[in-house]
Amino acid sequence: MNRRATLSLVIAWLLFWAMMVATAVQDFLRHDSGPLWQPFLWESSSMAVATLMFATQRLATRRFDGMLATPARWFARQALWLPVWWILFTPLAFGIRHAVYSMAGMTYEHEPWGQTFLYENVKISIFVVIFTLIAFGMLSFRAAERANAQLRTAQLHQLTQQMQPHFLFNALNTISSLMHSDVERADATLVQLADVLRATLDVSGQQQAPLSTELRLLRGYARLMEERFVDRVQLAWDIDAACGECLVPVMSMQPLLENVFKHTVERRRGVTKIAISAKRDGDSLLLAIADDTGRLSTDATDGSTGGIGVRNLRERLQALHGQRAALSLLQLEPAGVRAEMRLPCVS
Amino acid sequence: MRILIVDDERPARDKLRRMLAQEAGVDAIDEARDGVEALEKVASFAPDAIFLDVQMPEVSGLEVAASLPQPAPLVVFATAFDEYAVPAFDANAIDYLLKPFDAVRLERAMQRLRERLAARAAQLERVPGSAIGLPLRQLLVSERSGTRVVPVADIQWIETADNYVVLHTHQGAPLLRQTLTDLLDNLGGDFVRCHRRAAVRLAVVEKIDQQGRLILRNGAEVPLGRIYKASIVEALLHR
Numbered sequence: 154m155n156r157r158a159t160l161s162l163v164i165a166w167l168l169f170w171a172m173m174v175a176t177a178v179q180d181f182l183r184h185d186s187g188p189l190w191q192p193f194l195w196e197s198s199s200m201a202v203a204t205l206m207f208a209t210q211r212l213a214t215r216r217f218d219g220m221l222a223t224p225a226r227w228f229a230r231q232a233l234w235l236p237v238w239w240i241l242f243t244p245l246a247f248g249i250r251h252a253v254y255s256m257a258g259m260t261y262e263h264e265p266w267g268q269t270f271l272y273e274n275v276k277i278s279i280f281v282v283i284f285t286l287i288a289f290g291m292l293s294f295r296a297a298e299r300a301n302a303q304l305r306t307a308q309l310h311q312l313t314q315q316m317q318p319h320f321l322f323n324a325l326n327t328i329s330s331l332m333h334s335d336v337e338r339a340d341a342t343l344v345q346l347a348d349v350l351r352a353t354l355d356v357s358g359q360q361q362a363p364l365s366t367e368l369r370l371l372r373g374y375a376r377l378m379e380e381r382f383v384d385r386v387q388l389a390w391d392i393d394a395a396c397g398e399c400l401v402p403v404m405s406m407q408p409l410l411e412n413v414f415k416h417t418v419e420r421r422r423g424v425t426k427i428a429i430s431a432k433r434d435g436d437s438l439l440l441a442i443a444d445d446t447g448r449l450s451t452d453a454t455d456g457s458t459g460g461i462g463v464r465n466l467r468e469r470l471q472a473l474h475g476q477r478a479a480l481s482l483l484q485l486e487p488a489g490v491r492a493e494m495r496l497p498c499v500s
Numbered sequence: 501m502r503i504l505i506v507d508d509e510r511p512a513r514d515k516l517r518r519m520l521a522q523e524a525g526v527d528a529i530d531e532a533r534d535g536v537e538a539l540e541k542v543a544s545f546a547p548d549a550i551f552l553d554v555q556m557p558e559v560s561g562l563e564v565a566a567s568l569p570q571p572a573p574l575v576v577f578a579t580a581f582d583e584y585a586v587p588a589f590d591a592n593a594i595d596y597l598l599k600p601f602d603a604v605r606l607e608r609a610m611q612r613l614r615e616r617l618a619a620r621a622a623q624l625e626r627v628p629g630s631a632i633g634l635p636l637r638q639l640l641v642s643e644r645s646g647t648r649v650v651p652v653a654d655i656q657w658i659e660t661a662d663n664y665v666v667l668h669t670h671q672g673a674p675l676l677r678q679t680l681t682d683l684l685d686n687l688g689g690d691f692v693r694c695h696r697r698a699a700v701r702l703a704v705v706e707k708i709d710q711q712g713r714l715i716l717r718n719g720a721e722v723p724l725g726r727i728y729k730a731s732i733v734e735a736l737l738h739r
Contacts, residue, residue: 319555322580322599323509329600330515383510384533419508420557422534 158291170200198249202242203277207284210234221296222475224289231285238281243273300360300472307404307465311353314411314462327381342380345373352404360473364431364438365397371406371429378414386418391430399438399498402469408462409442409492417447417490437477438498447490449482470496501617502528504547506538506564507578508556512599516551516578519603523610535559536647539567539640547573549613551597554579559640559649565593566686567640569677570663574616576609636686639667641674648674652687656704657722660697668720692735695725702735 177192185191210231220227247261247269254261263269315321324346331339352370375388410429418425426445431438463482470478474497483491503520507513513531520526530545532538534556542550550573554561565575577596594616595609641648654669664675665683676683684691684699693699694714706717714724714732724732 318581323512326515326580326599327509327511330511330518333518334514380511381509385508419555422508422536422557 158295162291166204170196173200194250194253198246198253199242201249202245203280205245206238206242210237211288218292218296219471219475221289221293222471222473223477226475227289228285235278235281238277239270239274242277243270246273296472300469301358303465303469303472304358304360304403307408307462307469308353308355310461310465311404311408315350315353323381324377327377331380338380342377345377348373349377352407355403359403360469361400362403363397364399364401364440367401367403367406368392368397368431370404371410374407375410375429378410378418382414382418385421385424386414387424387426389426389428391428391432393432396431396433396438396498399433399496401438401440401496402466402473405466405469405494406440406442408466409494412460412462412492413442413444413447413490416450417444421446433498434495436498438496440494440496441491443485443489443491445485445489448488449484449490466494470494501525501549501613502530502545502547504530504532504538504541504545504550504573506532506535506541506550506556506561507553508534509553512553512578515600519606520551522603523606525610525614535561535564535640536649538564539642539647542568542573543642548617549574549576549594551576551578553577559638563636563638564640566636566683567676569642570679570682571620574613576613639676641667641676643674650674652690655691655701656716656718656720657694657698657700658683658691659695659699659723670718692732694728694732695723698723698725700732702739705732705736708733708736 173196174193177196178189181189181192214230214234217227217230220230247263250261264272324342328339328342328346331342348370372390379386379388406429410427413425413427418427423446425447428441428443430441430443433439463480467480470480477497479495481493483493485491503526505513505516505520507516510533513533517529517531520529528545530541530547532541536559538550538552541547550564550568552561552564552575554577556564561577561579565577568575575593577593578599578601579596580599595612597605597609636652638652639650641650650667650669654671655667656670657668658680659666659668660680661675664677665680666673666675680693680697680699684693690701690703691699692702700714700716700722704717706715708714708724708729712724712729714722716722
């Protein structure tokens with residue numbers, strides 16, 4: 154979290170404490186008599202214990218931040234802490250009060266322990282729920298910000314790929330060549346190049362799009378590359394029409410197909426066959442791009458490494474779906490590489 | 501003029517073929533889809549000039565240019581421009597074309613080719629010089645059984661044999677139809693001349709023994725000329 158957000162949170166927390174103290178002091182003036190430090194002590198001891206326990210809870214549960222994409226699971230993790238509050242909060246807060254009172258040579262009087270526990274735990278439960286909700290909101294906002302940054306990184310990466318002279322000028326040269334032999338095809342290829350570039354320059358910030366939209370872009374890119382490598386690549390599409398409405402992260406398939414061209418088609422003299430498939434598997438969508446000749450570099454299977462494109466895609470999947478999405482690169486035998494993406498299908 | 505087009509993308513070959521067909525003085529055009537095929541076509545088709553793409557699978561255009569047998573056909577690079585292009589253009593090529601190019605630009609390259617070929621026919625000049633210190637990973641050698649790829653890193657030492665140079669590697673000693681001087685220009689500083697007709701990879705020299713023989717790590721003995729001895733010793737000291 155950035156400094157400004159942390160500072161706001163701390164100030165809000167202190168003001169909340171000030172509000173509680175102010176309320177207690179007024180209540181005290183109206184109904185009780187004696188030194189004013191008493192209501193101050195009551196609220197401050199509660200607040201100190203709550204701060205401590207919240208900090209502990211946050212530290213212990215921050216490793217589950219990945220579950221923000223699945224709120225039910227995230228809240229379930231937080232709920233496990235409620236019994237801790239019930240058991241510890243009252244003894245700690247009231248322990249402080251008793252200690253301070255005895256130091257002042259006084260006795261702290263309150264309801265019998267049974268009633269006190271019940272009353273305090275009802276109050277603290279509501280309080281915990283409120284602040285857990287606030288924490289959820291702030292963390293979700295931060296996750297969304299991060300996802301946006303990752304999307305921009307993906308776009309920027311894609312843009313650099315497409316602005317590489319090797320891609321752009323060879324694509325233009327293909328069009329220049331087709332113009333003399335087949336005007337319609339030259340025109341179509343030009344439009345495909347424009348579509349590919351336009352998708353990269355998209356500024357809507359939309360994280361996801363229907364699979365049908367993503368596939369339309371992918372087909373544009375594929376046709377463009379098929380024209381360039383017309384005698385060296387064969388593409389086969391196997392798309393289950395029932396998946397068209399499923400949402401997929403924008404620009405998730407193109408980097409995978411780009412990898413096949415960059416690492417296999419362009420580096421091999423023979424013909425490369427590429428199979429692109431999309432099918433439903435229960436509640437999930439299975440997208441795969443496989444070639445029949447590629448070799449996976451030894452470190453690419455490791456989740457932490459791989460090219461920038463793959464790494465970025467993994468991060469985006471994690472941010473959008475947590476554990477419910479996965480991207481794997483597999484070495485096929487005797488040859489070939491299969492990139493497989495599993496996503497929850499929200500249609 | 502006989503012209504060989506080397507490009508791994510068919511539309512690029514189609515375009516160049518169509519444009520060249522309209523040029524005056526072009527007698528025959530052939531195509532190759534990659535570096536290995538290019539070397540085979542150089543042998544069988546005997547082109548006067550090659551239009552050579554730089555980024556191609558397995559063997560780059562730069563490596564093809566460095567492996568051309570002497571007398572080498574003239575080279576025009578046709579490329580989308582990559583990081584190695586500039587040194588290659590500077591040193592090795594008659595001209596270069598940046599894709600996509602138009603007929604005017606091609607005409608300039610053709611004009612230069614015609615001039616060079618005329619000069620060569622009149623024996624007015626030597627074949628254009630070679631690239632210096634290009635990032636070459638491999639050389640292509642035409643053999644009776646086909647084209648052999650020789651990784652530059654495997655070459656231990658080189659000697660001349662008539663019109664050829666012998667590339668001594670662990671896996672044999674293929675012959676490349678080039679002059680030692682041209683080849684050394686291409687390979688850069690890893691190799692040092694140790695004899696009028698030999699050069700050695702400095703990194704694999706074991707010692708110069710008491711009889712003044714140059715011995716390699718693998719036990720091979722390489723001719724050492726008297727006038728080269730001092731410079732070899734100097735180079736070994738600074739290795």
